Each structure stands twice: as C-alpha cells, then as structure tokens.
Amino acid sequence: MFLQSFGNDGIIFLAALLLLSGIIAAKFSSRLGLPSLVLFIAVGMIIGSDGLGIIYFDDVEMAQLIGILALIIILFEGGLQTKWSTVRSVAFSSISLATLGVLATAMLTGVSVYFVLDVSWLEAFLFGAIVGSTDAAAVFATLKERNIKAKMGATLEAESGTNDPMAIFLTLMFIELITNESTSFWLMIPSFFWQMGIGLALGLVFGKLGSLAINRINLESGGLYPVLAIAFALITYSTASVIDSSGFLAVYVAALVIGNSELTYRYSIFQFNEGIAWTAQIMMFIILGLLSFPEQVFHPSNIFAGLAISFVLIFIARPIAVFISTVWLNYKFRERLFLSWAGLRGAVPIVLATFPIVAGINGADEFFNIIFFVVLTSALVQGSTISYVAEKLGLMGPKKDTPHHSIELVSIAKANADMVQFQTNRDNAIVGYKLHEIDFPQKASIAAIVRGDDLVTPYGDTEIKAGDFLYILVSKREHADLMKLLNQKISGPQKSKRKTKK
Template sequence: MFFDAFGTDAFLLLTAFLLFSGIFAAKFSNRWGVPSLILFIIVGMFVGSDGLGIVYFDNASLAQVIGVFALVIILFEGGLHTKWATVRSVALPSVSLATLGVLLTSSLIGFSAYLIFDLTLLEGMLLGAIVGSTDAAAVFATLKERNIKAKMGATLEAESGTNDPMAVFLTLSFIELITIQDQSIWMLIPTFFLQMGLGLIMGILIGRLASFSINRIKLGSSALYPILSVAFALVTYGVTAFIGGSGFLAVYIAALVIGNRELTYRYSIFQFNEGFAWMAQIIMFIILGLLVFPEQLFSSKVILDGLILSVLLILVARPIAVFLSLIKMNYSFKEKLFISWAGLRGAVPIVLATFPIVEGLENSQTIFNIVFFIVLTSALVQGSTISWVAKKLKLVGPKKDVPHHSIELISMGKVAAEMIQFQTNEESAVVGKKLRDLSLPNHSNVNAIIRDNQIITPYGETKIQAGDFLYILVETKYKELLTKELEKKVKMSSTI
C-alpha cells in the first residue's frame, strides 16, 4: 500500500490530507445541512481498506485510546463555554435525562435487541447500554450555530455533557456480567454512586485548583496557559479514573468551574481549546471511519437490523425516556418532543462499541457494526433536521450570527482588564441608543463596532443597531455589571 511503501513521509502527507478533508467537511456541513461528523466518518471510510485502500486500520484498542482522549478534549471545551447561570436553570431535568433517561433508553433498546436478534439477554442489554446516551461531540457541534431557544440548547448540552458516565458504567457493567460468572447486577449499584460522587467531587476540586493555578502561576509565555488548561483536563480524567471515579463527569464539571471563573489569558485559553476540540473531532471521527469496513457495515443484515433499532430508538425508546424523565419539570409537550428528536448519537456509542471487541466477546463485531449504523442513521436523520423540527415546533430563538472577524488581544492579566464581545438583537434595550446615552459602568469603553462585517470607529453620536457586535474594554471587576446592563431587554429599557 501507499503508506507501507513510503513510511514516514506518507504518514505526514496522509495526516495533512485528512486534516484538510476534515476542515473542508466542516465548512460545507452547514451549507449542505449534514452534521460534520457524518462527513468526517465518510472521509475515514473513503481512505480505508474498503475505499481507496490507502490505510488498513483494524486496531480497536488504539481507536479506543484515541476516542477517549478526543472525548476528554471535546467535553472540556464544551464545559468551558457553558454558562453556569444557564445550566443551573436546567440542572435537575438534565441530570434526570442523563441518568434515568439513559437507563430507560438502554433497557428498552436492549430488551428489543434481545427479542428481535440472535443475541442473549445480556448481549442485548450491552448493545442498549452502548447506544443509550446522547453524544457531547455531536450535540455541541450541531447546536453551536443553530438558533435553538436557549432553554432547549442548555438542556441538551448539559444532558450530553453529563450522560456519558452512565453509558460507560452500564457498558462496563454488562461486559463484566458477561465475562465474570456469578456476578450480581445489584452489587454494581454502589459502584455507580461511588463513580458519580467521585467524579463530581474531583471535578469541582481540580477545577478550582486549575483556576487558581492559571491566575497565579507566572509562565514565560502566554502561549503556555492554554496548554496548562489542557494538562489539567487530562489530569482530571486520569486521576479521577485511577481512584475509581467517572473521569468524563469530572472533566465536564472541572471545565464548568474553570469557564465560569475570571481567568488570566481567558481569550487565548478559550480559542486554543476550541481549535483543539475541532482537531480532536476530525481525528476521532476519521479514525472511527477507518475502523469500520463498509463491506460489512452495509450488508443487508446489518442494514435491516440497524434500521429496526434506529426506528425504535428515535421514535419509541428516546421519546418514552424523555417524557418519563421530565415529568413535572415545567417542559411543554412540544419541548419534550424536540428534546426527544434532538437526542443525537455520535462518537461515544462507537467508542463504547470497541470495548466488547477489545474484550474479545462473542458477537462483538456484530454489535459494533449495528451501533455504527445506528449512529450514522441518527446523525443523518436527526442531525440534519434539528433546525427544521425546531422551526415547526416554534422553538427557534434569536438568530446566531457568528462573526467572521476577531480582535486579538494582548494579555492584560496584570491590569485586570479584558475585552468582551456582545452582539445586539431586536430585543436588546441598547438598540437605537447613541453611545453617549448608554448607562455603561465606569471604567468601560466601547472600542469598536462591527456592522455587516465592517468595522466602525465609535464616537458619542454613533447609534447602535440590531446585529451589531460591540467590543468593549472593561475592568474585570465591572464585567458582571456591564454584562447585566447589556443583556437588558426592550421591556426594561425605561429603567436604563
């Protein structure tokens, strides 16, 4: 093969090709209405043994390691960008979905697999556990630029960020029940609470330690601070997993703590982790695409079995789990329908599907192929229609306009000041006002306005319009006050 013939040079060239392919796939995913993970997986399958034959890859253990590493980076980046004020309002329903919802989904799909296919009850429940959770990588990427109502987005992101531990626990538990004789499922219940408790505690402790360290340690270069944050993410997972806790939960909680504290070099840390998370997604999904053999995946049996379970998952198991998990939790019928439809499957089920292969379980390859097909179906059908479903259910929020510009900031850690970006919309109370009439806190100043991708030099008579991006320099201690003032809506304008 090409890779065998040219060795290191071929590896570097192939890596560049795959990264370029991933970047272009991400660029066109929104234009085509297809989730980027689908395109990343297709790239992997295209260059794999059943495609162009450039790379032969069947190392499930290596794919598992790469997948876990990438998921840590993706969860960490998602947690950094999650606002605690938003998550707090949906904490209880999200936790219910992440625990009871996953358990119900796994049970329904597992029992269905046992009844329909040639699997034992434990093998069927193992399959159900693998596909029981929604996927943080898929949900974060799909919702990032879609104008879904804040409550819906926060619920789905918090659920996907916290439900991986439940799926991991159930998957490992059923593998243990299959491989170890006389093992009782009831003995595993205390283990679950121990893992979740340790994950929560370690996430909070290491998150606080990381925030303190980033703000106090004086490094020789500002470029080292983002790397320090990634090191803390990996330490959080490693230490928590080593002592028997849920590493994934700990990483997400730690990132939530870090992201909601004042940080030196905050802009650099966030930008670096966002780029790193994109690279992790590209590499992970391409590797997972390489791991599957399309000739096996698209056999008539896998397609039929996968379609049956996909329909049951999307239209039966997930809705039942959502409606039961959100009883008496102030969600309307339409909101529950949307949450049911937006339960995307992605990298986590595929990574978990490598565990039975690594353990050498009977029917492990069959389970892997069915899970892979379910993920493709979920991402293609649900992921590409989320915006349409939200619109039909009238759950669309203000349009998200991601700017194609940025303002690079020199680190201002020593003077405790930072530049913040705020986008106005039709409901913003500041719209229509002149800059000199704004009631901004002292020690804050509008330095630039971006309007229709053009920069406007602000002065007192400049009138703010809907859709403007305001870049405001403010002392850190006044940041919260400034944010509250900017976020006031039209109905409150008389109090400004």
C-alpha cells in the same frame, strides 16, 4: 500500502490529507444537509481497506484511546462555550435525562435486541447500554450553527455532556456480569453513585484550580494559556479515572467552571479550543471510519438488524425515555417531541462498542458492526432533520450572532486590566443612549464598537444600539462595576424615555 511505500513522509502527508478532507467535509456538510460526522466517517471508510485500500487499520485499543482523548477535548470545548445561566435552568431535566433517560433507553432497546438478534438477555442489555446515551460530539457539532431555542439547545447539550457516566457504568456492568458469573448486580450499584458524585466534585475542584492557575500564573507567551487549559482537562480526566470515578463528567463540569469565570486571554483560550476540538472530531470520526469494514457493516443481515433496532431506538425507546424523564417537569408536549427526535448517537456508542471486543466477549465484532450502522442511521435520519423538525414544532430561536472578531490587547497577568467583550440586546439599559450619557466606571474606556460587519469608532456622541459588540478596556478593580452597568436591564421610566427619543 501507501504507508509502507513512503514511511514517515507518507504518514505526515496522509495526516495532512485527512485533515484537509475533514475540513472540506465540514464546509459542505451544512450545504448537503448532513451532519459533519457522517462525512468524516465516510472519509475513513473510503480510504480504508474496503475502500481505496490506502490504510489498513484494525487496532481496536488504539482507536479506543484516540476516541477517549478526542471526547475529552470535545467535552471540554463544549463546556467552555456553555453559559451557566442557561444550563442552570435545565440542570434538573438534563440530569434526569442523563440517568433515568439513559437507563430507560438502554432497557427498551435491549428488549428489541433480544428478539432481533440471537443473544442472551445480558448481551441484549449490553447492546442497549452501549447505544443508550446521546453523544456530546454529535450534539455539539449539530446544534452549533442551528438556531434552536436556547432552552432546547441547553437541555440537549447538558444531557449529552453528563450522560456518558450512566452509559459507561451500564456497559461495564453488563460486561462484568457476562464475563464473571460471581459478580453481583446489587454490589455494583454503589459504584455508579461513586462515579457520579466524585466526578462532579473533582470537576468543581479542578475547574476552580484551573481558573486560578490561568489567571495567576504569569507565562512568557500568551499562546501558552490555551495549552494550560487543555492540560487541566487531561489532568481532570486522568485523576477522576484513576480513582474509578467519571472522567468525562469531571471534564465537562470543570469546563463549565472555567468557561464561566473571568479569564486571562479568554478569547485566545476559546478560539484555540474550538480549533483543536474540530481537529479531534475530524480525526476521531475518520479513525472510527477506518476501524469499520463497510463490507461487514453493510452486510444484508446487519442492515436488517440495524434498521430494526434503529427504528425501536428512534421511534419507541428514546421518546418513551424522554416522556418518563420529563413527566414532572415544565416541558410542553412539542418540546418533549423535539427532545425525543434530537437524541443523536455518535462517537460514544462506537467507542463503547470496542469495550466488549477488548473484553473478548463472543459476538462482539457483530455488535460493533450493527452499532456502527445504528449510529450512521441516527446521524443521517435525525441529524439531517433537526432544523426541519424544530421549525415544524415552532422551536426555532433567533439567528445566532457569533462574533468573528476579538480584541485582546492586555491581560490580567501582564497588567491590572482586561479587555471585556459585551454584546448588547434591546433589554439592556444602555441601549439608545450616547456614550457621554452613560456613567461608565472612571477607569473604563470604550476601545471599539463592532456593529454588524462595520467597525464603529467610539466618540462621545456615538449611540449604543442593540446587537452592538462593545470592547471595553477596564481596570480589574472596576470590572465588577462595569459588568453591573452593562447587565442592567431597562426599567419602566427608561422605556418611556426611549420611546420618546424615537
């Protein structure tokens, strides 16, 4: 009604209103103890046809396209922010959870769906496949500001970034088995290995190409480098999808490669992608909220079915899947319990729930409504208690210290130098020493030191302290020497000297 009255102006105003609503929801989500995705979805429901009636939206294919585009951006931003040194230590466990874990969750949930809903076994397992994977958007957003131990956070983020191929493969496989009786299950298995293997390979290739392009192409404006990075994310996904491999896996791997490379305008790229990922997340969940009809989602029969399936998914299927996937890995019992509880569902199951509708499967609308309810239940129950559960299990890490400042004066593309940001910790060998006592490379200069909220002007007698953010202008040729110096760990004699100085 609103759009019909105001036309294009109304659409522009409404888009601004939705973004503002999402930003306000994100601001208050932590204070309310709720994941931001719940509030974004609520905004969509409120302004939808069953709410205030401002927008009537039921275009499933459009919602699917918006969801896929948003997930590409969110996965890319998550991969950029992930340190390879952290992921490497949990790579095997994450892959196990992303494959065997998703399969076990889907099958166990499917059994409960068969008994709760009046459906066939194939339809029940289709439902299980749709809700079988954790969601990158939900996990990244929920863990971003929470002080979960690095090992747990890395495991969950890597799992959510790599488990979509398994969920998508299972979903498409069961849709094909339902709609085409001549399809053979065994003939579809090689397709999974193709999707995973080629998706991984393309991610590595495009990640390397993206890093080289960003560093070597001399663009007229520094603001174009973040756009170039996003372009590579979209090209990576589309190329992988065209040859029937996993576009989501390719995007995440490419982002890992790019994010762990030395980049021109590194901080501009990171900040731009963080902003656009928030925008994508807000719009995606609001659109998914619009696509739902609360009167149908919260119908008594759907609530009963949704609660029953959510109970099995949260308290039975996910824990069993986690323990099976990590039985031979080095995880303590309490760590497995936390991984079981932190298996958040979000946008991916809702987007996948549109696939059966597009395929014309009978009862797909009911599936969508119940899956939507299951996602809300997971977000509300698990998402709002992650910090509490982590604290009770003794898995809270140190407070995250994210810099809200950056200095980027010159670029590799414009000059043969770059501005390096480095945060010290108590294990760094340079901590406790004055600047004139440190043997910096000849063409390296300390531009600034940020200590807490204070800017410290660097002089020869300025002492480096743990937690300082150092901003160092360095020649490209001496960049490796500088990083070697900065990353050097404290040795035994240095420990004694540091204690003596104190």
